[in-house]
Protein backbone atom coordinates (compact mmCIF):
# COMPACT_ATOMS: atom_id res chain seq x y z
CA UNK A 457 0.00 0.00 0.00
CA UNK A 458 1.40 3.43 -0.97
CA UNK A 459 0.23 6.60 0.72
CA UNK A 460 0.24 10.00 -0.99
CA UNK A 461 -0.82 13.52 -0.15
CA UNK A 462 -2.38 14.32 -3.56
CA UNK A 463 -3.29 11.53 -6.00
CA UNK A 464 -4.01 12.73 -9.55
CA UNK A 465 -5.92 10.24 -11.72
CA UNK A 466 -5.17 10.73 -15.44
CA UNK A 467 -1.89 11.54 -17.18
CA UNK A 468 -3.13 13.88 -19.91
CA UNK A 469 -2.28 17.56 -20.16
CA UNK A 470 -4.73 18.44 -17.38
CA UNK A 471 -3.33 15.87 -14.91
CA UNK A 472 0.25 16.91 -15.79
CA UNK A 473 -0.52 20.60 -15.21
CA UNK A 474 -2.11 19.80 -11.83
CA UNK A 475 0.89 17.64 -10.86
CA UNK A 476 3.19 20.52 -11.85
CA UNK A 477 1.43 23.26 -9.87
CA UNK A 478 0.58 21.13 -6.82
CA UNK A 479 4.19 19.90 -6.49
CA UNK A 480 5.49 23.43 -7.10
CA UNK A 481 3.41 24.77 -4.21
CA UNK A 482 4.45 22.27 -1.59
CA UNK A 483 2.28 19.19 -2.08
CA UNK A 484 3.57 15.66 -2.36
CA UNK A 485 1.98 14.42 -5.60
CA UNK A 486 1.47 11.03 -7.22
CA UNK A 487 0.02 10.92 -10.74
CA UNK A 488 -1.31 7.67 -12.17
CA UNK A 489 -2.18 6.82 -15.75
CA UNK A 490 -3.91 3.70 -17.06
CA UNK A 491 -1.79 3.50 -20.24
CA UNK A 492 1.21 5.54 -21.34
CA UNK A 493 1.37 9.18 -20.25
CA UNK A 494 -0.26 11.61 -22.73
CA UNK A 495 -1.84 8.81 -24.76
CA UNK A 496 -5.44 10.05 -24.45
CA UNK A 497 -7.02 13.12 -26.06
CA UNK A 498 -3.97 15.28 -25.32
CA UNK A 499 -2.01 13.42 -28.01
CA UNK A 500 -4.82 13.50 -30.60
CA UNK A 501 -5.50 17.21 -30.94
CA UNK A 502 -4.22 20.58 -32.17
CA UNK A 503 -2.11 22.83 -29.96
CA UNK A 504 -3.93 26.12 -29.96
CA UNK A 505 -4.20 28.36 -26.92
CA UNK A 506 -7.10 30.46 -28.08
CA UNK A 507 -9.29 33.34 -26.95
CA UNK A 508 -10.66 33.99 -30.46
CA UNK A 509 -13.36 31.30 -30.21
CA UNK A 510 -14.36 31.92 -26.59
CA UNK A 511 -17.63 33.46 -25.55
CA UNK A 512 -16.87 37.07 -24.51
CA UNK A 513 -16.93 37.43 -20.75
CA UNK A 514 -15.93 34.73 -18.27
CA UNK A 515 -14.87 32.19 -20.93
CA UNK A 516 -12.53 34.57 -22.77
CA UNK A 517 -11.11 36.12 -19.56
CA UNK A 518 -10.29 32.63 -18.27
CA UNK A 519 -8.54 31.88 -21.61
CA UNK A 520 -6.54 35.10 -21.50
CA UNK A 521 -5.37 34.27 -17.99
CA UNK A 522 -4.33 30.80 -19.15
CA UNK A 523 -2.50 32.32 -22.15
CA UNK A 524 -0.49 34.48 -19.75
CA UNK A 525 0.42 31.44 -17.63
CA UNK A 526 1.61 29.53 -20.72
CA UNK A 527 3.70 32.53 -21.70
CA UNK A 528 5.31 32.36 -18.23
CA UNK A 529 5.89 28.61 -18.72
CA UNK A 530 7.70 29.35 -21.99
CA UNK A 531 10.25 31.34 -19.96
CA UNK A 532 10.34 29.25 -16.77
CA UNK A 533 10.19 25.59 -17.83
CA UNK A 534 13.31 23.69 -18.78
CA UNK A 535 12.27 22.27 -22.15
CA UNK A 536 11.02 24.00 -25.25
CA UNK A 537 7.51 23.00 -26.30
CA UNK A 538 7.28 24.88 -29.63
CA UNK A 539 5.56 27.88 -28.08
CA UNK A 540 4.74 30.77 -30.41
CA UNK A 541 2.25 33.62 -30.02
CA UNK A 542 1.48 35.00 -33.48
CA UNK A 543 -2.26 35.56 -32.93
CA UNK A 544 -4.97 33.78 -34.90
CA UNK A 545 -7.66 34.63 -37.44
CA UNK A 546 -11.17 33.61 -38.48
CA UNK A 547 -12.13 33.99 -42.16
CA UNK A 548 -15.61 34.74 -43.53
CA UNK A 549 -17.17 33.50 -46.76
CA UNK A 550 -20.44 35.50 -46.82
CA UNK A 551 -21.80 38.96 -45.97
CA UNK A 552 -23.87 37.30 -43.27
CA UNK A 553 -20.72 35.91 -41.62
CA UNK A 554 -18.97 39.29 -41.94
CA UNK A 555 -21.84 40.92 -40.07
CA UNK A 556 -21.78 38.24 -37.35
CA UNK A 557 -17.97 38.61 -37.16
CA UNK A 558 -18.36 42.36 -36.65
CA UNK A 559 -20.77 41.74 -33.77
CA UNK A 560 -18.32 39.18 -32.28
CA UNK A 561 -15.42 41.68 -32.52
CA UNK A 562 -17.50 44.49 -30.97
CA UNK A 563 -18.44 42.29 -28.01
CA UNK A 564 -14.84 41.13 -27.50
CA UNK A 565 -13.47 44.67 -27.77
CA UNK A 566 -16.05 45.91 -25.28
CA UNK A 567 -14.74 43.21 -22.90
CA UNK A 568 -11.22 44.61 -23.40
CA UNK A 569 -9.82 41.90 -25.69
CA UNK A 570 -7.37 42.61 -28.53
CA UNK A 571 -9.70 41.83 -31.48
CA UNK A 572 -9.98 43.60 -34.86
CA UNK A 573 -11.78 43.11 -38.18
CA UNK A 574 -9.79 42.14 -41.30
CA UNK A 575 -10.81 43.17 -44.82
CA UNK A 576 -10.22 41.43 -48.14
CA UNK A 577 -6.81 43.12 -48.47
CA UNK A 578 -5.67 41.95 -45.01
CA UNK A 579 -6.65 38.40 -45.93
CA UNK A 580 -4.63 38.59 -49.18
CA UNK A 581 -1.58 39.72 -47.18
CA UNK A 582 -2.05 36.92 -44.67
CA UNK A 583 -1.61 34.22 -47.32
CA UNK A 584 -1.51 34.30 -51.12
CA UNK A 585 -3.13 30.87 -51.09
CA UNK A 586 -6.53 31.91 -49.76
CA UNK A 587 -9.52 31.48 -52.13
CA UNK A 588 -10.24 34.71 -54.04
CA UNK A 589 -13.84 35.04 -52.88
CA UNK A 590 -13.13 35.31 -49.12
CA UNK A 591 -14.52 38.61 -47.85
CA UNK A 592 -12.41 39.19 -44.76
CA UNK A 593 -12.39 38.02 -41.18
CA UNK A 594 -11.19 38.89 -37.73
CA UNK A 595 -8.05 38.62 -35.65
CA UNK A 596 -7.21 37.96 -31.99
CA UNK A 597 -3.69 39.24 -31.42
CA UNK A 598 -2.74 37.29 -28.28
CA UNK A 599 -3.53 33.74 -29.42
CA UNK A 600 -0.68 31.29 -29.16
CA UNK A 601 0.21 27.73 -30.02
CA UNK A 602 2.21 24.85 -28.53
CA UNK A 603 3.05 21.24 -29.23
CA UNK A 604 0.62 19.73 -26.69
CA UNK A 605 2.48 16.44 -26.42
CA UNK A 606 5.79 18.18 -25.63
CA UNK A 607 4.11 20.59 -23.22
CA UNK A 608 2.43 17.80 -21.24
CA UNK A 609 5.71 15.86 -20.95
CA UNK A 610 7.58 19.05 -19.99
CA UNK A 611 5.09 19.60 -17.15
CA UNK A 612 5.38 15.98 -16.06
CA UNK A 613 9.20 16.15 -16.01
CA UNK A 614 9.12 19.42 -14.04
CA UNK A 615 6.65 17.88 -11.57
CA UNK A 616 8.99 14.91 -11.10
CA UNK A 617 11.91 17.29 -10.43
CA UNK A 618 9.70 18.88 -7.76
CA UNK A 619 9.24 15.45 -6.14
CA UNK A 620 6.12 14.09 -7.87
CA UNK A 621 5.91 10.34 -8.49
CA UNK A 622 4.44 9.06 -11.75
CA UNK A 623 2.95 5.61 -12.36
CA UNK A 624 1.99 4.46 -15.84
CA UNK A 625 0.11 1.27 -16.78
CA UNK A 626 -1.81 1.82 -13.54
CA UNK A 627 -5.55 1.75 -14.11
CA UNK A 628 -7.87 2.95 -11.36
CA UNK A 629 -10.50 0.27 -10.66
CA UNK A 630 -12.13 1.53 -7.48
CA UNK A 631 -12.11 4.66 -5.30
CA UNK A 632 -13.39 4.55 -1.73
CA UNK A 633 -13.78 7.33 0.83
CA UNK A 634 -12.79 6.02 4.27
CA UNK A 635 -14.33 7.11 7.58
CA UNK A 636 -11.09 8.79 8.62
CA UNK A 637 -11.42 11.06 5.56
CA UNK A 638 -8.70 9.48 3.41
CA UNK A 639 -9.23 7.69 0.09
CA UNK A 640 -8.35 4.13 -0.85
CA UNK A 641 -7.72 3.70 -4.58
CA UNK A 642 -7.52 0.20 -6.06
CA UNK A 643 -5.55 -0.03 -9.28
CA UNK A 644 -4.28 -2.66 -11.68
CA UNK A 645 -0.91 -2.00 -10.07
CA UNK A 646 -1.74 -2.23 -6.37
CA UNK A 647 -3.53 -0.12 -3.77
CA UNK A 648 -2.85 3.58 -3.08
CA UNK A 649 -4.17 5.66 -0.19
CA UNK A 650 -4.41 9.44 -0.44
CA UNK A 651 -5.46 12.53 1.49
CA UNK A 652 -6.65 14.30 -1.68
CA UNK A 653 -7.85 12.82 -4.98
CA UNK A 654 -8.15 14.72 -8.29
CA UNK A 655 -10.21 13.16 -11.07
CA UNK A 656 -8.47 14.39 -14.25
CA UNK A 657 -9.47 11.49 -16.49
CA UNK A 658 -10.83 13.50 -19.45
CA UNK A 659 -13.64 11.66 -21.27
CA UNK A 660 -13.27 8.83 -18.75
CA UNK A 661 -13.89 11.12 -15.74
CA UNK A 662 -17.54 9.94 -15.45
CA UNK A 663 -16.31 6.33 -14.92
CA UNK A 664 -14.00 7.47 -12.12
CA UNK A 665 -16.86 9.57 -10.70
CA UNK A 666 -19.23 6.56 -10.65
CA UNK A 667 -16.86 4.88 -8.20
CA UNK A 668 -18.06 7.43 -5.60
CA UNK A 669 -21.65 7.51 -6.94
CA UNK A 670 -21.09 10.79 -8.78
CA UNK A 671 -22.80 11.40 -12.08
CA UNK A 672 -20.38 13.60 -14.08
CA UNK A 673 -22.05 14.87 -17.31
CA UNK A 674 -19.17 14.59 -19.80
CA UNK A 675 -19.50 12.91 -23.19
CA UNK A 676 -16.89 12.12 -25.87
CA UNK A 677 -17.13 14.39 -28.92
CA UNK A 678 -14.95 12.93 -31.65
CA UNK A 679 -12.71 15.07 -33.84
CA UNK A 680 -10.46 14.18 -36.81
CA UNK A 681 -7.22 15.87 -37.96
CA UNK A 682 -5.16 15.51 -41.16
CA UNK A 683 -1.39 16.04 -40.99
CA UNK A 684 0.00 17.45 -44.26
CA UNK A 685 3.65 17.54 -45.17
CA UNK A 686 6.01 20.47 -45.14
CA UNK A 687 6.11 22.52 -48.32
CA UNK A 688 5.83 26.16 -49.46
CA UNK A 689 4.95 28.67 -46.78
CA UNK A 690 1.14 28.70 -46.71
CA UNK A 691 0.77 30.86 -43.61
CA UNK A 692 2.31 31.45 -40.19
CA UNK A 693 -0.63 31.39 -37.88
CA UNK A 694 -3.77 29.59 -36.95
CA UNK A 695 -6.75 30.09 -39.31
CA UNK A 696 -10.31 28.97 -38.79
CA UNK A 697 -13.47 29.58 -40.76
CA UNK A 698 -16.10 31.65 -38.98
CA UNK A 699 -18.41 28.65 -39.29
CA UNK A 700 -16.19 26.90 -36.69
CA UNK A 701 -17.80 29.06 -34.02
CA UNK A 702 -21.25 28.05 -35.23
CA UNK A 703 -20.17 24.38 -35.27
CA UNK A 704 -18.76 24.63 -31.76
CA UNK A 705 -21.77 26.34 -30.21
CA UNK A 706 -24.40 24.45 -32.22
CA UNK A 707 -25.93 27.01 -34.66
CA UNK A 708 -27.16 26.51 -38.26
CA UNK A 709 -24.62 26.78 -41.10
CA UNK A 710 -25.07 27.00 -44.87
CA UNK A 711 -23.04 23.93 -45.86
CA UNK A 712 -23.70 20.64 -47.66
CA UNK A 713 -25.33 17.80 -45.69
CA UNK A 714 -22.10 15.77 -45.26
CA UNK A 715 -20.20 18.78 -43.87
CA UNK A 716 -23.13 19.42 -41.53
CA UNK A 717 -23.43 15.74 -40.54
CA UNK A 718 -19.78 15.51 -39.43
CA UNK A 719 -19.65 19.05 -38.00
CA UNK A 720 -16.69 19.86 -40.27
CA UNK A 721 -15.25 23.38 -40.18
CA UNK A 722 -11.82 24.49 -41.35
CA UNK A 723 -9.06 24.67 -38.74
CA UNK A 724 -5.58 25.23 -40.15
CA UNK A 725 -2.53 25.12 -37.89
CA UNK A 726 1.03 25.49 -39.17
CA UNK A 727 3.36 23.65 -36.77
CA UNK A 728 6.81 24.95 -35.92
CA UNK A 729 8.35 22.66 -38.55
CA UNK A 730 5.83 23.95 -41.14
CA UNK A 731 3.90 20.73 -41.34
CA UNK A 732 0.19 21.48 -41.26
CA UNK A 733 -2.58 20.21 -39.04
CA UNK A 734 -5.87 20.45 -40.90
CA UNK A 735 -9.16 19.83 -39.16
CA UNK A 736 -11.64 19.24 -37.90
CA UNK A 737 -14.93 17.46 -37.23
CA UNK A 738 -17.34 17.22 -34.28
CA UNK A 739 -19.47 14.10 -33.68
CA UNK A 740 -21.06 12.19 -30.82
CA UNK A 741 -20.22 8.61 -31.76
CA UNK A 742 -19.08 7.01 -28.51
CA UNK A 743 -15.51 6.12 -27.52
CA UNK A 744 -14.28 4.82 -30.89
CA UNK A 745 -11.18 6.68 -32.15
CA UNK A 746 -10.92 4.83 -35.46
CA UNK A 747 -10.38 7.21 -38.38
CA UNK A 748 -13.38 7.44 -40.73
CA UNK A 749 -12.15 8.14 -44.28
CA UNK A 750 -15.43 9.79 -45.25
CA UNK A 751 -14.81 12.41 -42.55
CA UNK A 752 -11.20 12.86 -43.71
CA UNK A 753 -12.40 13.43 -47.27
CA UNK A 754 -14.91 15.98 -46.05
CA UNK A 755 -12.22 17.86 -44.04
CA UNK A 756 -9.91 17.85 -47.08
CA UNK A 757 -12.66 19.27 -49.32
CA UNK A 758 -13.44 21.97 -46.78
CA UNK A 759 -9.76 22.94 -46.59
CA UNK A 760 -9.51 23.14 -50.39
CA UNK A 761 -12.57 25.41 -50.45
CA UNK A 762 -10.63 27.97 -48.35
CA UNK A 763 -7.13 27.20 -49.70
CA UNK A 764 -7.42 25.77 -53.27
CA UNK A 765 -3.63 25.25 -53.09
CA UNK A 766 -4.12 22.48 -50.55
CA UNK A 767 -5.24 20.15 -53.32
CA UNK A 768 -1.49 19.71 -54.01
CA UNK A 769 -0.49 18.90 -50.44
CA UNK A 770 0.77 15.48 -49.40
CA UNK A 771 -1.04 13.89 -46.48
CA UNK A 772 1.29 12.21 -43.95
CA UNK A 773 -1.31 10.72 -41.63
CA UNK A 774 -4.63 11.37 -39.94
CA UNK A 775 -5.93 10.72 -36.44
CA UNK A 776 -9.00 11.17 -34.28
CA UNK A 777 -9.46 12.10 -30.62
CA UNK A 778 -12.31 12.47 -28.15
CA UNK A 779 -13.10 15.91 -26.76
CA UNK A 780 -14.52 15.77 -23.23
CA UNK A 781 -17.76 17.69 -23.91
CA UNK A 782 -20.04 19.37 -21.37
CA UNK A 783 -23.39 20.89 -22.30
CA UNK A 784 -22.42 24.48 -21.39
CA UNK A 785 -18.97 24.20 -23.04
CA UNK A 786 -17.18 25.01 -19.79
CA UNK A 787 -14.96 22.53 -17.94
CA UNK A 788 -15.61 21.25 -14.44
CA UNK A 789 -12.82 22.55 -12.18
CA UNK A 790 -14.26 21.98 -8.79
CA UNK A 791 -14.37 20.48 -5.34
CA UNK A 792 -17.42 18.27 -4.68
CA UNK A 793 -20.05 18.87 -2.02
CA UNK A 794 -20.19 16.01 0.49
CA UNK A 795 -16.79 14.56 -0.51
CA UNK A 796 -14.12 16.72 1.13
CA UNK A 797 -10.70 16.71 -0.57
CA UNK A 798 -12.07 15.24 -3.83
CA UNK A 799 -11.75 17.39 -6.96
CA UNK A 800 -12.84 17.14 -10.58
CA UNK A 801 -10.74 18.70 -13.35
CA UNK A 802 -12.27 17.48 -16.61
CA UNK A 803 -14.69 18.36 -19.40
CA UNK A 804 -12.53 20.83 -21.34
CA UNK A 805 -13.98 19.80 -24.73
CA UNK A 806 -11.89 21.50 -27.47
CA UNK A 807 -10.08 23.80 -25.02
CA UNK A 808 -8.05 21.53 -22.76
CA UNK A 809 -4.71 22.67 -24.16
CA UNK A 810 -5.76 26.31 -23.83
CA UNK A 811 -7.05 25.83 -20.29
CA UNK A 812 -4.54 23.33 -18.86
CA UNK A 813 -2.53 26.07 -17.15
CA UNK A 814 -5.46 27.81 -15.45
CA UNK A 815 -6.92 24.41 -14.47
CA UNK A 816 -3.71 23.25 -12.76
CA UNK A 817 -3.43 26.58 -10.98
CA UNK A 818 -7.03 26.54 -9.70
CA UNK A 819 -6.81 22.96 -8.42
CA UNK A 820 -3.56 23.77 -6.59
CA UNK A 821 -5.27 26.81 -5.03
CA UNK A 822 -8.29 24.74 -3.95
CA UNK A 823 -6.09 22.04 -2.39
CA UNK A 824 -3.99 24.67 -0.58
CA UNK A 825 -7.17 26.52 0.46
CA UNK A 826 -6.05 29.78 -1.18
CA UNK A 827 -8.20 32.40 -2.84
CA UNK A 828 -8.50 31.33 -6.49
CA UNK A 829 -6.83 33.45 -9.22
CA UNK A 830 -10.13 33.73 -11.12
CA UNK A 831 -13.75 33.32 -9.96
CA UNK A 832 -14.70 29.62 -10.14
CA UNK A 833 -18.47 29.79 -9.72
CA UNK A 834 -19.19 28.97 -13.43
CA UNK A 835 -16.90 25.92 -13.23
CA UNK A 836 -18.53 24.26 -10.21
CA UNK A 837 -19.60 20.61 -10.55
CA UNK A 838 -22.87 21.34 -8.72
CA UNK A 839 -24.07 23.67 -11.52
CA UNK A 840 -25.41 20.64 -13.41
CA UNK A 841 -27.30 19.22 -10.45
CA UNK A 842 -28.91 22.61 -9.75
CA UNK A 843 -29.98 22.90 -13.38
CA UNK A 844 -31.74 19.51 -13.24
CA UNK A 845 -33.56 20.45 -10.01
CA UNK A 846 -34.73 23.86 -11.24
CA UNK A 847 -35.40 22.64 -14.82
Ligand SMILES: Cc1cc2nc3c(=O)[nH]c(=O)nc-3n(C[C@H](O)[C@H](O)[C@H](O)COP(=O)(O)OP(=O)(O)OC[C@H]3O[C@@H](n4cnc5c(N)ncnc54)[C@H](O)[C@@H]3O)c2cc1C
Nearest residue numbers: 466468470490496497498504628658679777807808809810
Ligand atom coordinates in the same frame (compact mmCIF):
# COMPACT_ATOMS: atom_id res chain seq x y z
C1 LIG B 1 -9.31 16.93 -32.92
C2 LIG B 1 -9.09 17.70 -31.65
C3 LIG B 1 -8.48 18.96 -31.71
C4 LIG B 1 -8.27 19.68 -30.54
N1 LIG B 1 -7.62 20.88 -30.60
C5 LIG B 1 -7.43 21.61 -29.47
C6 LIG B 1 -6.77 22.87 -29.52
O1 LIG B 1 -6.29 23.30 -30.55
N2 LIG B 1 -6.66 23.59 -28.38
C7 LIG B 1 -7.17 23.13 -27.17
O2 LIG B 1 -7.09 23.84 -26.19
N3 LIG B 1 -7.76 21.91 -27.09
C8 LIG B 1 -7.91 21.14 -28.21
N4 LIG B 1 -8.54 19.93 -28.13
C9 LIG B 1 -9.06 19.49 -26.85
C10 LIG B 1 -7.97 18.91 -25.95
O3 LIG B 1 -7.21 17.97 -26.68
C11 LIG B 1 -8.60 18.24 -24.72
O4 LIG B 1 -9.50 19.12 -24.10
C12 LIG B 1 -7.52 17.84 -23.72
O5 LIG B 1 -6.53 17.07 -24.36
C13 LIG B 1 -8.13 17.07 -22.55
O6 LIG B 1 -7.07 16.72 -21.70
P1 LIG B 1 -7.31 15.74 -20.48
O7 LIG B 1 -6.01 15.66 -19.74
O8 LIG B 1 -8.53 16.15 -19.74
O9 LIG B 1 -7.69 14.33 -21.16
P2 LIG B 1 -6.73 13.17 -21.70
O10 LIG B 1 -5.59 13.69 -22.46
O11 LIG B 1 -7.63 12.19 -22.39
O12 LIG B 1 -6.17 12.54 -20.36
C14 LIG B 1 -6.96 11.75 -19.50
C15 LIG B 1 -6.11 10.55 -19.12
O13 LIG B 1 -6.79 9.79 -18.12
C16 LIG B 1 -6.41 8.46 -18.30
N5 LIG B 1 -7.36 7.58 -17.60
C17 LIG B 1 -8.65 7.34 -17.96
N6 LIG B 1 -9.20 6.44 -17.13
C18 LIG B 1 -8.23 6.10 -16.23
C19 LIG B 1 -8.20 5.20 -15.15
N7 LIG B 1 -9.27 4.43 -14.82
N8 LIG B 1 -7.06 5.07 -14.43
C20 LIG B 1 -5.95 5.83 -14.76
N9 LIG B 1 -5.94 6.70 -15.79
C21 LIG B 1 -7.07 6.83 -16.52
C22 LIG B 1 -6.44 8.28 -19.81
O14 LIG B 1 -5.70 7.16 -20.24
C23 LIG B 1 -5.87 9.61 -20.29
O15 LIG B 1 -4.48 9.55 -20.58
C24 LIG B 1 -8.72 19.16 -29.29
C25 LIG B 1 -9.29 17.89 -29.24
C26 LIG B 1 -9.47 17.16 -30.40
C27 LIG B 1 -10.08 15.79 -30.31
